[in-house]
Amino acid sequence: MSSPILRLPLELLEKIVLELHGDPASPPAAVLPLLLTSKYFYRSLGFQYNNHLYASLFRLSFDSSAPVRRLGYLNAPGLCSQLRSDYSAINCIRRGDIHADNVPQTFWTCFSMLLENDGKNRCQLDAAGLPDFVDSFIRERLYEHSVDGWPAENDINSLALWLLWLTITDDRLSAQTPAQRAQMTRLILPFVLMPVRYPAYLAPHTHYTLPLPSNLPQPPHSFLTLHGPYPQYRNGFSRVMPLYHVKSIELGIPLASVAAKLIYFSHREVFPVGVPPHLPRTRAHALQLGLHSVGPTQEDVQELNDHKVATFVPKSKWEWWDDIKDYNSLGSEARSKLAPSARWDDDWNRLADCNSLFTPLSLKRMHYTPGLLSGLWQGRMLYPDDGLYGNVMQIPQIPPNFNEQSVGLTAAPVFIRLREYHCMDVYPNEPVHSGGIQNAWFPSSARFHEVTHGLAITCQERSSTYNEYVVGGPDLHDESRCRGCEYRGTSEMIFREDDVRYLAAADDALAEEDSEDAENDDDDSNDDSSNPDVDMASGDGDELVITRKCDGILDIVLLGETDHRHGQAWHHYKFFGRIREWDGLVALVRVPAHPASASLGVWIFTGYVVGGQNFVGNWRTTTHPGELVTVEGAFAMSKRE
Template sequence: MIAPVLSFSQVPPSSSGSSKISLCQLPLEVLEKIATYIAADTLIPPMLPLQLTCKHLYNALSVHSNPHLYALLFVDWFDVSAAIRRFGLQTVNSTFARQFVQYCYAVQAIRSGDIHSRGVLSTFWTAFTMLTEDDGKNRRILETAGLPDFVDRFVRERLYEQHINGWPAENDVNSLALWLLWLTSSEERLQAESPAQRSQLIRLILPFVLMPIRYPATLAPYVHFSLPLPNCPSHTPHSVPTSHGSYPHYRDDNPAILDLYHSSQTEIGTPLASTAAKLIYFSRKEVFPVVVPSHLPLTREHAFQLGLNMVGPTQEDVHELNAHKIAQLVEPADVDWQMHVKGWERMNIEDSVNKAPSARWDNDWNRLTDCNTLYRTVSLRRSHYTPGSLAGLWQGRMLVPDNGAYGHLFESPDMPSDFSEHSLGVAAASLFMRLREYYCMDVEPNTPVPAGRYDDLSFNAWFPSSMKYQEIEDKLSISYLSTNTSTSGQQRSTSTARKQVYILNNPDGPTLHYESQCRGCQDRGTCKVAYRSKDAAFLAEAERQLDEMLLATPLPDGEMDDRVESEDEDDAMDVDQTVEMMAKRRCDGIMDIVLVGETDTRHAQAWHPYRFYGRVREWDGLIALMRVPGLSVNPHPLSASILMGYLVGGQTLVGNWRVTERPNEPVTFEGAWVMSKQA
């Protein structure tokens, strides 16, 4: 690769008449070109011998003296859109070089194949970050390096190394291994697994799927709607001790510290192992389709012709189950994704990076970096869930274990030798729901419906237990009992309050947010919201660090991205440099999101009718949905179940379900569920 670069016919002969030229005499631009060609196949390692040739080449090509070169290599080899969205353009521009070295070390560690390396946790964190930033390049590099086989071997050989009473530990390395295994799962790999390999993997991850009493499914207990919690022991809810630990789970405030892009260290919480395990489990179960019983009617019309009017599936209904995968695999992004974005060439950098495929992981990433302590206000508003994501038809499955078998399992902290789906009597039930989203906008005099108390004997998806609702055209009317207390505090009266401020989300209709009417926009004086406007100390430190980096490190120029120079000058290197330390978004004016829906008539005839209603928790984007049998508007709440979970990767709902009564007591009847939206 070097030869073409060194064959310069136009190079003048030296004074001695020789046409030879030393590498040290080449201009820096040519040396950078040589280094770029050398790094074309395996990134950094081949460059080291060139750097060690002499002191001149080391100084010319080292990352410390030539960050410009490594920044160019980073943009050429890795995806940058997610970093720009999450950390701000100027922040990442000045640290691309350091990030390039970090990513290269991780790629080399994966190539080594050493799953017992002392640095495997760091490698997993870097690979996980790269996959949440993937726009086509990152995943290709990691898969070429052998990441799918690397994590597969780790899960099969090391998942139970630090077991507790036989149960696999939920620690950083195990959680990341399960997430990487899911993120690198593909249809080709699923089909290549032998039945024995598939069974082994399901057996290994099964505790994370079926034991919510040991492995939490939420970042904060679902019984809380308003977070953060008061940092006061007398007001902090207490868990109930069980043989398997305290329940519900209040996760330790011990986030990992990652060195990403900017000089300040990034706190990030451990991703939930149970979420990844459920996706792995259902994806393997879906390799083989559900058997279509031959005795079933062919279609619903055929059933009616036979006089069968009761609820039950037809062969057509079972075929529909098989036609749609509920654990949708993460499809590799197209490296040339920009070619499919209309008007991309005319967009500024801020707008264009929002169109990148990696944007689907922003809510998941924000959730981990922002919601790792229950006692601190999140710095990201309404960025853990994208409004409108849940509207539409969803299909899924829920696992229904035997209550008696669970009861026996809770009596001992040890993992039984026969722990399996069969020993717990696990059955699968189909789920269908069509949801609509209603918003409470930040407009005078709107206020959201108050949340129900966490210590109520029943859980009603964060609504007051007396809540009733009615849909009228494009409005949602909610009524509930409200307790009024006199100023003296002696008299209390109960009356019915009614909220009719929830407006239906219609993506094809006019916008619901107007800056001139939004109280938040008026209070700020702008519609732009900075992600990390935490406090003055952070901003002052950010400004100081940016000044130092700008003085010490030349920023990559227009060769990286010709559109960077087309940005507004005020957004590039302006006097208010603290703004450049923050990614920005526009206010959406939404104070509360309420979900309402039901089972479609066609699916209700096959899988029973249900009504759904719930809310989205602003703190972390947790979704709670009441699932009430029948289509009656106000059945008894204790006949219902509650679905709780997160929208993963913008496409799959994953969580646990349980009965609604006594929400703070240990789990007695709970199971996993996964759903994805039908096209």
Template sequence: MPSLLSLPVETIDLIAFYVACPTRDGLPSSLLPFILTCRDIGLYLHESSAVFRQIFTFKFSYGAVSRRAFELTSQDLKHQLCWYRKTLQFILERRGLDGERTLRNTYDVDVSDVLWAVYFMCLDDDGYNLRQLTAVGAYEWIHDFVTLRLYDGASETGGWPLDNCVNALALWIFWRLSTKVRLLTETEETSERIIQLILPFVTVPFRYASAFAPPNHFVLPLQSNAYDFSNLSSRIPFRTRTAHFLSVPTPHGPYPVYRSPSRVWSQVHFSRRISLTCPLVTTAAKLLFFSRRELYPYGMNYSLPRNRSEAIARGLGGHIGPTQEDIHEMNLHRLGGPDGKYGGTKLPAVAPDSSDEVSDISRAYDSEWYRLRLCTNAWADDLGDDDEIWRRAQLGKGMRMFVLGSLTGLWAGRMALLIPNQNNGQQNPTQNDNPVPLPQGFSEDYLGLTSAPVYMRLREHVSYAGGDIIPTGAKGPQHLLDEFDQGMRNAYFPQDVAFQETIDGHGIRVTARGQEYVYENWNGSESKTKIKGRFHDRETCVGCAMREKQERKRRDADADAVANDEDAPLDSVPLPPCTGVQDVIITGKTDDRHGQAWNHYTYYGRVRRWDGMIGILRIAVSFRDRRLGNLFFFGYLVDGKNFVGNWRITHEDPGMPAWAGPFTLSKVTEGNA
């Protein structure tokens, strides 16, 4: 009598696949019933990885891993399939579908490992991962987790929520799973509760890190460990350092806020152990905050002129101020507008109909992946692991954490303003040496929080390998001071910097400290200007030489893997191309119509190569308006579309807390794009 064992192994694999995957959505079904039909079938499936490879690629996204890190084998996918199934089962059992809204605290796995797994699923998602997370109620679970667990341990810090990896991952997952539908169906009470919980992360930049390294630095990693500080009283061990030698103690901790090199996590990802740092809790909190505040439009003042023409007719042509039309436009810049083409805080992307993989989705998260892998330590560049993830990320360092051309265009959004209150001790973080507890009634009203619209039209300019790079604004008399203050108050440029377009219109001339530097406008295509520093010279480019060396290693590894087809990589993905770009600067202004409504400004800034942080100085065009001072905006591009960070006044010492607040902007789609 024929038996299952008489079938070809491909047929056995196919049967096992359909047992495990009756549908695409939801947990893979257990193979145990099929395994119990025959001992030999069980032994075969235990030894084989092919069917698990097929199950994984049917249920989950995987393209991003090959693109960013390493080529996946069947064994890698089998390991990750088991871990994802365990993670999704954990969520399914705790999402409260039985009506129990209290988050149960009976863990059979460590919750931080679950959060890392879900976070990786979000970063790697091209459509399928989100479907599985939705099927098990991951959004409902993380919503409960944030509302019930965000303040775990706060009793030990005076009521302030902790800046730890669990909270950071929870808020990032909460953001990644957010949609317009979920925001719009959230009750006002729930929305206000969430804002209240995350408000300290949003509004207290002198307590919580707003960047992977403080914005007073431009050239990183820091090298101060190589110098003799024996005469300094504040000796801090290098490996546990959480402050610069010139940081000042405050009731909220050392300032500027440095992330400790000890906050490096070792996580298993597709059977490979990788080292990475935690994402910034403050960035996720800002996105969650602004996305909820943008549900509400600015109020309309119907006494204003309807448009600029009416303002001129009323004799207000030279008056700076909004019309009804300007307020209406600003109200379009909320959550990307009705069609996603406007500004504001744009929500994470999903597959068009949530039915298939769209490889471009996860590309928007590549920069974040590289930041987590490479920006673990502001004092050294010596993570030291020698795996393929590290080699590939190291090769791409610099322009992999910032996508060239992404800033060019019109940006619109809002900034939150904190109105200082003389009776509010929170506004003076250096008033004494005693720790400050979270004030009772800490809220937007307590802080005097309001918002204002922000418009920027920006353009990127680049210097290619071989060209001269504009120096920073550092001017300290010794290395330690030079390293600590590198010109943040002038967007990392020397104070005498000046900009002028080149005669050919393809670049910009920058004069600083008596020298001239020429940068090419970045337009995404090959530069036709064959002048040193203004085009990508592949013959002399160090990055190109590094890439070719790694490509040879990859080809040799692929050839060895072909011998065993089952463990061959899913895809042989080439390394990212070398751009040759060594420095990126930004210039810009407000469009005339936006300036007439909200004041005219000019902008210039730089992209910090180490982590892709963007720093932009805003200067009022009108001398009368300059009395208000310049503002420095710094932050990161998130999901490839939101520019999120903090602003601060520039006339204060960069090493001290100053008047500051959060902002979020996104690019406006113009023309037929």
């Protein structure tokens, strides 16, 4: 006679398994003994037989709001597949073998988990020992495949640096010895200081319009240096990832230099900047002493120490929604946008979309969230000595004593208060056309005129109107006047993974049709619906479909300046810039605010907003505009208000 438990409905058996799971932060170890109890249990509850059960286990143990936002759907087989992948990575980390064969795949999985983290994923990885695992990997293996002594920029090194940054905390930094911090900064320094070897952008900043046309009269080329081609075109620098049972997710290898800069500045900020005792205490004190010229006070230097330029990724608790007022009354879309992982949507989108410099995007996602740069930013920029840095550029091998002192590295503060202006898709408005990077992608003839709640940019007697974007203010998008919404008949934009392939096939079919004799126009054999190459149906159920609302934004322009009190300490500047739509790359030009300070020079800052809170990239001067390779330096900023 069979046991009564075998006659229980499957739904109750699944609930028993979920109860046996116990701590969701631990692997479901109790499931295996139950599966071995009988063939019935194995066939009812086994991994390959019960997708629904293991999808429920995934939702209990891991975060899922981010993949829903980014991929458009999550099915049970996809969640089951990801459950196995995530636990495989966790087991690899727990074993602690940094030389294991599956470390590269483990790093990819961990990186994806942290970009999807709402609290559960990071808790799982921290408990498994990921921070120590990655720290050990970098200290022991970062230079394993070095070229001329320089560490390689491959996926495993890049991912290791990103994983270190994504898990770094004040407590971990404070627990390190000075020797350990010095070792880490020395190891990562090449990624920070050598943009000629380690690119800072997904595509060279010399291009504003991307992707590049495939029929260019002259293909893009780089200047050959002793350190390799510059600038580097990272076309196809990506890996195909089996995320959530979707077969064709291609993720770009993240830029090692960006993570390295954040790690470097975070390590250097452990020790505060010394406050010179000879400086006046405050600005008022300086004026009492008759000091009216630009220069810092003790209060200004202390302000540098009070705010981090490399803001750590905040930890989220397991049930992150508990602190959100009226969370249960919100819709699913509003809830998802409030999730901690939403801060990484732009970063994930650019890795998913910006891998080919010649292929148009089919899944058009946002790569910059409007309003991110509005407000006050504080940062630091690194200056290498021109002569010492030039010596490094003259030999391909890494110098035996390559460190901060060998390149004469110094640092200076940066303060910027920025405003965003958006060109909206309203007739007859058009964005100003593009120019070179030396002018932040604006034509050299562009002139800016700020008015109440707006901006007019004139260029060669043509004027373009931009509206000021205020975070939390009124929506600038008017569906009734938006040309895009009018053309579609709706504000909802739907993008399918295979749109580009279908459109290309349709274009080919139309070209063939145009070449036919007019007398064959009514021949049924030419009907596109019978041509399998132009079939619009996916058929496999795995095609990605992304839906998002039209925002009507054609172009985003930035204007700003140094606040007066910061200018009194660190010089007065004005800024203007633009955002590259293709990947969200930001270009800012800094010019002295007063003609008498022209000797301070014109500087170009180019970089990405990372995690919604850090602006990271490289600066360069316009002193030698004809030089293809010139002195560059790293910068990092964080948002103050």
